[in-house]
Amino acid sequence: MMHRAVSHALRNDWAPVSIAFNALRCPSCRALAPFGGRPYSVLPPITDSEEKAMLDRMLRVDHAGEYGANRIYAGQMAVLGRTQSGPLIQRMWDQEKHHLQKFNEILAENRVRPTLLLPLWNVAGFVLGASSALLGKEGAMACTVAVEESISEHYNSQIRALMEADPDRYKELLQIIKEFRDDEMEHHDTGLEQDAESVPGYWLMKTVIQAGCKAAIYISERV
Numbered sequence: 001m002m003h004r005a006v007s008h009a010l011r012n013d014w015a016p017v018s019i020a021f022n023a024l025r026c027p028s029c030r031a032l033a034p035f036g037g038r039p040y041s042v043l044p045p046i047t048d049s050e051e052k053a054m055l056d057r058m059l060r061v062d063h064a065g066e067y068g069a070n071r072i073y074a075g076q077m078a079v080l081g082r083t084q085s086g087p088l089i090q091r092m093w094d095q096e097k098h099h100l101q102k103f104n105e106i107l108a109e110n111r112v113r114p115t116l117l118l119p120l121w122n123v124a125g126f127v128l129g130a131s132s133a134l135l136g137k138e139g140a141m142a143c144t145v146a147v148e149e150s151i152s153e154h155y156n157s158q159i160r161a162l163m164e165a166d167p168d169r170y171k172e173l174l175q176i177i178k179e180f181r182d183d184e185m186e187h188h189d190t191g192l193e194q195d196a197e198s199v200p201g202y203w204l205m206k207t208v209i210q211a212g213c214k215a216a217i218y219i220s221e222r223v
């Protein structure tokens, strides 16, 4: 079952990105719409290459994080979907789907290419979700606590950077990141409420997963 889920994901998880890119194409000639052809929704008009590079990096890593989070919850659902914890995990996954969809749209609208490592995060996220869930509900929740804490901290540091740069200019982006950060903190708290800390080896597991998240964030900003 897990094998089938992995190969399905490898084939289909690029779909939302390509659908979003296709929305920017002219329906008759399929050419991409020119820059400035659409009113901006989230980002202000970019003034220089430095700003473009900063925003590209932020959006690329955020997209990668939400993509990975989706794969983690997919892995957890593959193992625990039919248990009592299924509906709770599904609810968190549904929120991650919304986060990912938003970043798919923002990336497409602003011509930011996703990280080249999506295929790796696809498999690694699913394996992390499924293997933590094999330790039982508490294992899955420990994974959730570790990952969501890392993502919340990551979003907080972006919020600080954007606030320092120009809170007015990045108002819409800040609003989205703050909303998602709040969702991630809620997932983190849910994990704790669901006895994450009672899994044997909780602190070791949390430390290892968070080191992995840090590495994934570092790489996804750059590749």
Ligand SMILES: [Fe+2]
Binding pocket: 066, 069, 095, 096, 099, 180, 184
């Ligand atoms: Fe998320």
Ligand SMILES: [Fe+2]
Binding pocket: 069, 096, 148, 183, 184, 187
């Ligand atoms: Fe989350």
